[in-house]
Amino acid sequence: MEILETLIVDFSNWIWGMPLLVLLLGGGLFFTLYSKFLPFKYFGHAINVLRGKYDDPNEKGQINHYQALSTQLASTVGMGNIAGVALAISTGGPGAIFWMWVSAVLGISTKFFTCTLSIMYRSKGTDGQVHGGPMHVIVEGLGKKWMPMAYLFSVMGLIGCLPIFQTNQLTQVIRDVMVIPNGMGNSYFNLFETSIRYSDLYTGLLLTILVSVVIFGGLKRIANVASKMVPTMIVVYFVAVIIILLGNITDVPQMFVLIFKDAFTGNAVLGGAVGAIIITGARRAAFSNEAGIGTAPIAHGAAKTDEPIREGLVAMLGPAIDTLVVCTLTALAILITDVWQTTDADGVTLTSNAFESAFPGFGNYILLTCILFFASSSLFSYSWYGSRCFAFIAGEDKKHYYNYIYVATIVFGAVSSLTTIFSLIDGAFALMAIPTMISSIYLAPKVKKAAIEYFNKLKQG
Numbered sequence: 001m002e003i004l005e006t007l008i009v010d011f012s013n014w015i016w017g018m019p020l021l022v023l024l025l026g027g028g029l030f031f032t033l034y035s036k037f038l039p040f041k042y043f044g045h046a047i048n049v050l051r052g053k054y055d056d057p058n059e060k061g062q063i064n065h066y067q068a069l070s071t072q073l074a075s076t077v078g079m080g081n082i083a084g085v086a087l088a089i090s091t092g093g094p095g096a097i098f099w100m101w102v103s104a105v106l107g108i109s110t111k112f113f114t115c116t117l118s119i120m121y122r123s124k125g126t127d128g129q130v131h132g133g134p135m136h137v138i139v140e141g142l143g144k145k146w147m148p149m150a151y152l153f154s155v156m157g158l159i160g161c162l163p164i165f166q167t168n169q170l171t172q173v174i175r176d177v178m179v180i181p182n183g184m185g186n187s188y189f190n191l192f193e194t195s196i197r198y199s200d201l202y203t204g205l206l207l208t209i210l211v212s213v214v215i216f217g218g219l220k221r222i223a224n225v226a227s228k229m230v231p232t233m234i235v236v237y238f239v240a241v242i243i244i245l246l247g248n249i250t251d252v253p254q255m256f257v258l259i260f261k262d263a264f265t266g267n268a269v270l271g272g273a274v275g276a277i278i279i280t281g282a283r284r285a286a287f288s289n290e291a292g293i294g295t296a297p298i299a300h301g302a303a304k305t306d307e308p309i310r311e312g313l314v315a316m317l318g319p320a321i322d323t324l325v326v327c328t329l330t331a332l333a334i335l336i337t338d339v340w341q342t343t344d345a346d347g348v349t350l351t352s353n354a355f356e357s358a359f360p361g362f363g364n365y366i367l368l369t370c371i372l373f374f375a376s377s378s379l380f381s382y383s384w385y386g387s388r389c390f391a392f393i394a395g396e397d398k399k400h401y402y403n404y405i406y407v408a409t410i411v412f413g414a415v416s417s418l419t420t421i422f423s424l425i426d427g428a429f430a431l432m433a434i435p436t437m438i439s440s441i442y443l444a445p446k447v448k449k450a451a452i453e454y455f456n457k458l459k460q461g
Contacts, residue, residue: 005417005419005420008420008423008424008427009419009420009423011423011427012422012423012424012426012427012430013423015427015430015431016279016282016283016426016430017279018275018279020430020433020434021278021279021282023292023433023434023437023438024103024110024282024286024291024292024433024437025102025103025106025282027110027292027437027440027441028103028105028106028107028109028110028291028292029106030441030444031106031109031110031112031113031440031441031444032106032108032109034444034448035109035112035113035447035448035451038112038451038455039108039109039112039312039313039316040108040109042313042455043317043320045313045458046313046314046316046317047317049065049310049313049314050065050066050069050314050317051066052064052065052066054305054307054310055304056304056305056306057304060122060130060304060305060306062129062302062303062304063302063303063304064303064304065303065304065305065310065311065314067303068299068300068302068303068311068314068315069300069314069315069317069318081288081322081323081326081327081330081374082169082330082348082351082367082370082371082374083165083169083348083351084284084287084288084327085097085100085284085288085327085330085331085334085351086330086334086340086348086349086350086351087284087422088100088280088281088284088331089331089334089335089340089350090340090350091280092276092277092280092281092284093262093277094255094258094259094262094263094331094335094340095259095260095261095262095263095264095265095274095277095281096263096277096280096281096284097259097263097281097327097328097331098259098260098262098263098281099263099277099278099280099281099282099285100281100282100284100285100288100323100327101323101324101328102281103281103282103285103286103289103291103323104285104288104289104291104319104320104323104324104327105319105324106291107285107289107291107292107319107323108291108316108319108320109316110291110292110437110440111289111291111296111312111315111316111318111319112312112313112315112316112447113312113440113444113447114134114137114291114292114294114296114297114315114436114440115296115297115300115301115311115312115314115315115316116308116309116311116312116315116447116450116451117137117141117297117308117439117440117443117446117447118132118133118134118136118137118297118298118300118301118308118311119132119300119301119303119305119307119308119311119312120137120141120308120446120447120450121136121137121139121140121141121443122136122140122301123136123139123140125391125396126395126396126397127396129302130301130302131301131302131388131391132297132298132300132301132302133294133297133298133301133388133389133392134150134153134294134297134298134432134435134436134439134440135150135151135153135154135157135389135392136150136301136392137297137439137440137443138150138153138435138439141439141443141446142439142442142443146439149434149435149438149439150392150435151392151393152431152434152435153294153389153431153432153435153436154389154390154392154393155389155393156428156429156431156432157294157295157385157386157388157389157428157432158386158389158390158393158402158405159424159425159428160293160295160425160428160429160431160432161295161382161383161385161386161389161406162382162386162406162409162413162425163211163378163379163382163383163406163407163409163410163413164409164410164412164413164416164421164424164425165413165421165422165425166375166378166379166382166413167204167207167375167379167410167411167413167414168413168414168416168418168421169348169371169375169418170203170207170348170371170372170375171200171203171204171207171413171414171415172348172349172418173348173349173352173364173367173368173371174203174368175197175199175200175203176349176352176364177352177364177365177367177368178368179199184199187199196415197415200414200415201411201414201415203414204410204411204412204413204414204415205411207379207410207414208407208408208410208411210376211376211379211380211383211406211407211410212403212407215379215380215383215384215403215406215407216400216403232373233370233373233374233377234321234326236369236370236373237326237329237370237374238325238326238329240355240359240366240367240370241329241330241332241333242329243358244332244333244336244337244354244355244358244359245329245332245333245336247358248336248337251336252332252336255331255332255335255336258335259331259335262277263277263281283426285323285327286429286433287425287426287429288322288323288327289318289319289322289323290318290429291318291319292433292436292437292440293429293432293433293436294432294433294435294436295382295385295432296315296318297315297436298384298385298388298389299381299384299385300312300314300315307454308447308450309447309450309451309454309455310454312447312451330351333351333354333355333358334350334351334354337353337354337357337358338357339353339354339357348367348371351367352364352367352368355367379410382406383402383403383406386402386406387399387400387402387403387406389402390402
């Protein structure tokens with residue numbers, strides 16, 4: 001078991017080296033320059049599309065623009081913004097946050113291109129619905145000879161979309177906030193020479209039941225739940241962190257100075273290893289906003305629209321919301337309360353310590369409430385992504401089998417170590433990013449041509 005864990009961690013660290021960094025950040029820079037910053041010029045129009053100004057119920061698709069973005073945000077505005085940011089700071093120092101910002105800004109263009117392509121190259125399934133995602137973009141846009149790359153994305157998607165990280169961190173915060181402080185969680189059993197808490201097992205089983213109720217209802221139920229949960233969870237979390245920052249408002253400018261300074265020195269944690277900080281920031285940003293990974297195009301590929309550019313514009317709002325706003329709030333809360341230097345905690349526990357430091361006696365419970373929303377919504381959305389990958393491999397009539405695999409791994413996530421879980425998902429995300437970015441760069445001229453035509457029509461009314 002230890003050998004397998006070591007292999008998973010080593011592979012993840014190896015593949016998230018400079019070549020993948022160049023592909024993601026360099027690809028995002030290419031999309032930004034190639035489009036002449038086009039996505040950034042139309043944020044207002046993107047919001048109007050999101051508000052439903054251009055909705056047409058007769059167009060192909062299953063969910064509207066808002067539901068598509070909500071489904072995407074349900075998976076991205078989640079544990080990656082709470083636990084992921086905490087891990088970025090604990091392993092890469094405050095400077096890692098700067099490189100998360102850089103990745104997010106470039107990710108805006110990446111999301112625009114990848115999600116536009118997801119509408120341009122949709123496939124009609126045997127269920128009569130149109131479906132999108134990098135695997136369909138590759139086959140429909142590049143041809144059948146590229147099929148191995150489409151299968152690579154889909155197979156890795158089956159792993160990368162598993163609920164194990166969300167479950168692991170939700171279990172951890174329940175254990176830290178509710179179980180251990182109340183004198184519970186001291187009973188263990190041994191499995192494969194590993195000691196496992198009974199309380200973690202029970203938490204995993206309860207989550208399995210909760211998630212099953214939602215995901216077996218299909219995409220529309222997932223989208224309906226996500227569209228209601230996402231605004232609520234963002235507002236609650238936003239208000240809590242703003243209160244923390246207002247209580248330490250004079251220190252906020254110093255935190256930004258610390259982030260910028262450490263981004264180019266690495267003195268805080270890594271002793272000047274700036275390259276390692278960049279990699280840490282890029283890895284955590286990829287988990288936070290998924291720009292270039294390929295999951296978001298699956299959600300946006302189901303949008304009810306015949307206009308690819310509109311969906312690309314809606315999709316680009318994702319990195320701005322989840323990384324530039326939510327991740328920044330989390331980082332400031334951790335840095336301003338100084339828990340990143342005064343404790344050895346990592347992951348969600350570090351964020352929990354920050355909340356408890358700011359709100360003694362009940363801060364943990366505020367974060368627990370937020371995490372219940374964040375993790376639950378992520379669990380619902382990732383099941384859809386995985387089932388679409390399974391449908392591509394095995395057929396539409398068999399996609400529901402993935403949900404059985406999905407819920408079965410929830411308990412595994414609840415009782416496993418954080419390092420192994422994170423490395424497994426990171427490794428799968430890296431292998432998903434390769435076909436997603438290569439196909440999108442290759443087909444970028446198609447997006448640019450469609451964008452020019454669309455905005456010319458827009459100017460003409």
